[in-house]
Amino acid sequence: MGTTDGHHPDALVIGGGIGGLSAALALARTAVNVRLYEQAPGFGEVGAGLQIAPNCTRILHEYGLLDEAVALGVTPAHMVMKDAVDAAELTRLDLKHLERRYGFPYLVIHRSDLHGLLLRACERLGVELVNDARCVSYENTANGARVAFADGRTDEAEVVIAADGLHSVARALLVDDETVNSAYVAYRSAMPSEQVRGHEVHERDVVVYVGPRCHFVQYPLRGGEMFNQVAVFESPKALAGVEDWGTPDELDQAFKGTCDPIQRGLPLMWRDRWWRMFDRDPITTWVNGRIALLGDAAHPPLQYMAQGAVMAIEDGWVLAEHVRAQQARRSDRSSGIDWEQALAAYEAVRPEHCRRVVNTARQWGELWHLDGVERLQRNVLLRARDTHDYAFTDWIYGPTALTPEEEPDLYLGIPLDSVEL
Known part of the structure; x- marks a missing residue:
C-alpha cells in the first residue's frame, strides 16, 4: 500500500513531538514542502514544565513566536540552587541580568503549551500533519528516502528527518547501540x-x-x-x-x-x-544518505542542563539555515536543493555541540548528587561563585549553534579535592 494521495513532498519529518514540529516549521519557513507523521492518534504532549534558555528563545523570536511563548509561560527572576539537606542557598543566576547579556530571556513553559504553539505555527505554514502512522523502517532511494509504516503504507521524499525519539528506529542505520x-x-x-x-x-x-x-x-x-x-x-x-x-x-x-x-x-x-x-552515548554521524537524525534520536540527554527540547529546536533551525544559505547562493532556482550539501553542513556543526551537552549533563548529575565530604566541598565551591560569572554558560546560552566552538572551560572540571573545608 502506498501513500493515500500519491503526492510526494520535499521532506518528510517522522515524529510529532517538539523536535519534529520545530524541524517541520523551520523547513517550511524556507518554502520546503513538508509532511509530518506522528504515531499517536492526536497531537499532544504529556509531562509538565520545560526550561527554555536564551539559546532557544532567540530562535522562537526569529520564528515570531517568542511573545506568544512568554505570554503562555513565565520569565523567572532567578535560578537558585540550594542544598537539599538544610535548604541553604549555594549559588544563583540573575536571569534578568542574563537576559541582558544574551539578548533573549530565560523562559519556563508547560510542555503542552510549547507543543501547541509549534503545532499552530506548522498549520499556518501549511505543513501536512498525519496521525496514526507508526514508522517501522527507513531506506534510501535513488532520489531520496522512503519510510514504511506499521499499517503497510509507505511514503518517500527528497529527504527524511527522523525525529523519532529516544528509541529511534532510524538510529539503527547509523549505530548499533543501546540506551x-x-x-x-x-x-x-x-x-x-x-x-x-x-x-x-x-x-x-x-x-x-x-x-x-x-x-x-x-x-x-x-x-x-x-x-x-x-x-x-x-x-x-x-x-x-x-x-x-x-x-x-x-x-x-x-x-x-x-x-x-x-x-x-x-x-x-x-x-x-x-x-x-x-540517555545514549554521543555519536558523531547523524546522516545516512538522505536520512538525518534530529533531537532525541540523535542526542538524548539526561535532564540536568534543561537542554533536551532546546537542542532539538536548535537542530531544526540549523538545518533550515543551511538550506536557506544554499538557496541564496543558487543561481538556478529551478535546480532544487542539494540535500547532500545541506545535510553535510548540518552534521558538521551539531554533533560536537550536542556531545558536549550530553556529557556535561552527566557531569552535572554527578555534582548535584554528591554526599559526605564531597557534598560539603561542592557547597564551598558553589558559594564562591560570583552571581554574574558566566564562564560556564557562555558556551551553551550564547549563539553557538551554527559554528563549532572550542572546548569550554567547564566549572565542573575543578577537582573537588582542591577545596579546603
Missing part, C-alpha cells in the same frame, strides 16, 4: 499555585535543591497560575537489577532527611506515573 540507564527516575507534578501558597515557595524563581543521590526542582508556570515540581532520585531497585524500579515507596525513602520545603512538596507529586532517566 544508557542512569538508574535515576523523575516524578513530576503541576498544580494550581493556590495549592502551594503558604509553603514558603519562590513564586518567581526556578529553585533547584541538590542533595545526596536526589534533587528537587520547583518553578511557576502559566503566568504564575500553575506551580511545577520535579523530584529526581537514584533507585536502589534499578541498581539491584529489579525490573519494577522507581516506585513511589522509593520516592519517599530517597528524600528522607531532606529540608522542610521538599517535605511539603513531596505529597503533591503525581504518583501514578514516573519517568525513568535514560
Whole structure:
C-alpha cells in the first residue's frame, strides 16, 4: 500500500513531538514542502514544565513566536540552587541580568503549551500533519528516502528527518547501540499555585535543591497560575537489577532527611506515573544518505542542563539555515536543493555541540548528587561563585549553534579535592 494521495513532498519529518514540529516549521519557513507523521492518534504532549534558555528563545523570536511563548509561560527572576539537606542557598543566576547579556530571556513553559504553539505555527505554514502512522523502517532511494509504516503504507521524499525519539528506529542505520540507564527516575507534578501558597515557595524563581543521590526542582508556570515540581532520585531497585524500579515507596525513602520545603512538596507529586532517566552515548554521524537524525534520536540527554527540547529546536533551525544559505547562493532556482550539501553542513556543526551537552549533563548529575565530604566541598565551591560569572554558560546560552566552538572551560572540571573545608 502506498501513500493515500500519491503526492510526494520535499521532506518528510517522522515524529510529532517538539523536535519534529520545530524541524517541520523551520523547513517550511524556507518554502520546503513538508509532511509530518506522528504515531499517536492526536497531537499532544504529556509531562509538565520545560526550561527554555536564551539559546532557544532567540530562535522562537526569529520564528515570531517568542511573545506568544512568554505570554503562555513565565520569565523567572532567578535560578537558585540550594542544598537539599538544610535548604541553604549555594549559588544563583540573575536571569534578568542574563537576559541582558544574551539578548533573549530565560523562559519556563508547560510542555503542552510549547507543543501547541509549534503545532499552530506548522498549520499556518501549511505543513501536512498525519496521525496514526507508526514508522517501522527507513531506506534510501535513488532520489531520496522512503519510510514504511506499521499499517503497510509507505511514503518517500527528497529527504527524511527522523525525529523519532529516544528509541529511534532510524538510529539503527547509523549505530548499533543501546540506551544508557542512569538508574535515576523523575516524578513530576503541576498544580494550581493556590495549592502551594503558604509553603514558603519562590513564586518567581526556578529553585533547584541538590542533595545526596536526589534533587528537587520547583518553578511557576502559566503566568504564575500553575506551580511545577520535579523530584529526581537514584533507585536502589534499578541498581539491584529489579525490573519494577522507581516506585513511589522509593520516592519517599530517597528524600528522607531532606529540608522542610521538599517535605511539603513531596505529597503533591503525581504518583501514578514516573519517568525513568535514560540517555545514549554521543555519536558523531547523524546522516545516512538522505536520512538525518534530529533531537532525541540523535542526542538524548539526561535532564540536568534543561537542554533536551532546546537542542532539538536548535537542530531544526540549523538545518533550515543551511538550506536557506544554499538557496541564496543558487543561481538556478529551478535546480532544487542539494540535500547532500545541506545535510553535510548540518552534521558538521551539531554533533560536537550536542556531545558536549550530553556529557556535561552527566557531569552535572554527578555534582548535584554528591554526599559526605564531597557534598560539603561542592557547597564551598558553589558559594564562591560570583552571581554574574558566566564562564560556564557562555558556551551553551550564547549563539553557538551554527559554528563549532572550542572546548569550554567547564566549572565542573575543578577537582573537588582542591577545596579546603
